[in-house]
Amino acid sequence: MADPAKKLTAAAEKTAATSYQFRAQDPAGAGTIEGSADPKTSSSTATMSVDLDAANKLTFQSIATGGAFFLKITGLPTTGGTDLAKYWLKADPAKITGTLSFLEAKDPIDVQGVVAHATNLKSDDGTLFTGTLDLSTAGSGGLLYDAAAAKELGDKAKAVPFSASVNPEGYVSGLKVSVPAYGTEPASEGSVTLMSFGSPVTVTAPTADVMPMPEQMYAVLNEQ
Template identity: 35%
Template sequence: MLIGLLAGGLLVAAAGCTTAEPAPADPLAQVRAAAAKTASAPARVTMSVPNVDVAGGTDPAGRALTLTVTTDLDGEKVKEEVRVLGDQAYLMLGKSAWPGLDKKFVAFSTAEFATASLVHLGDPFDPTGAKGLTAAATSAQRTADGTYTGTIDLSAAPGATSRGLVPATAEQLERAGDVLTAVPFEASVDGEGRLTALTLKLPAYGTVPAYDSVSRYSAFGEPVTVTAPATEELAQVPDALRKLLTHSV
């Protein structure tokens, strides 16, 4: 996602001389530019936190997303599936308290999906939240091996609350103190200026132990194919359950 570290700042095209847009000189601007570049094109994404692994593909321009979320529930692997296609989103819980719902999809509008699952971020086509997280970064340095380190103010990161990275209420956030306002991160950027990895080192706060959130990006530009569930794969659910799944109650 970095716009490329062009030593001379000028790119001479074969068809003629054109001035390339220079890469940001500031490491913090470089990380943000890299995140924006990755989040603007098709890519494979993975994300892992303790007991949860996410894998799939996203195509922001094509407004397509497919993810499998695998959760370890006391030794049992439960797979939740997410599909988003245009203005329609679908969620299959994998396991629920409602009979017959485990292997059925629940349909939402894409806007509702912003709060409908484990990857409920403000932008469903940036499922790891790379743009929002790096936008909330407060410092960055480039290391000798070409990677980046710095800090992120999670209290200012869009979507961090709904994703579970920070407490859900202002009171809980206040009790967490300052530990979430300077969370260390590590980032990797490829030669094309794209973010390829982002690790957040979440500190312990309250009863939550310290842990790492690791996101990786690959297969840039490869098509992402999403198929809407067939009619027989869809579940009709009561409004109360729909509101529960979208955290609107």
């Protein structure tokens, strides 16, 4: 293929200009994420489940719309006599700096941002692209890798194995990053599947059972 980078960039631009649904595996393998987003209206919804152990898990439901961001969290112990699981917590996105920061984004997958940092791209058929991704410049990671990996990998972060799939309609339908082991962390693989391009995404801000995010909860969120 003459210029795989040019074709993948065009597919990423097309994908970022429409609504989509997505499904992903947490980079650490601890849970799953499903949702939908419309970058044009800056709206998204998502549900993320994280296994704490064999018997317990946390579930995060998110709504981002109209510049506001809400989270509902189940699986947490009662805090200060308040059962937070009953409420939508209105959060300040600027205070969420961990892996969960992708939930408040208008474009949670950020296909364009990921593809922009891909290098050494090759493709034999124009549907499967392989190359490397520079994690040191590619941003927080979100669904594809733990942000800590970029710092801990050192020079290895500049060329991590990467692949992308483009469907017959020209949309990016899959992304995959293979992060090597670092420190005490084993090698991991982050993958995202995108689908239902152009389907309507209806997002409505909650109006009942809403409360401000308790300050102590930001520390909990940033550990995820």
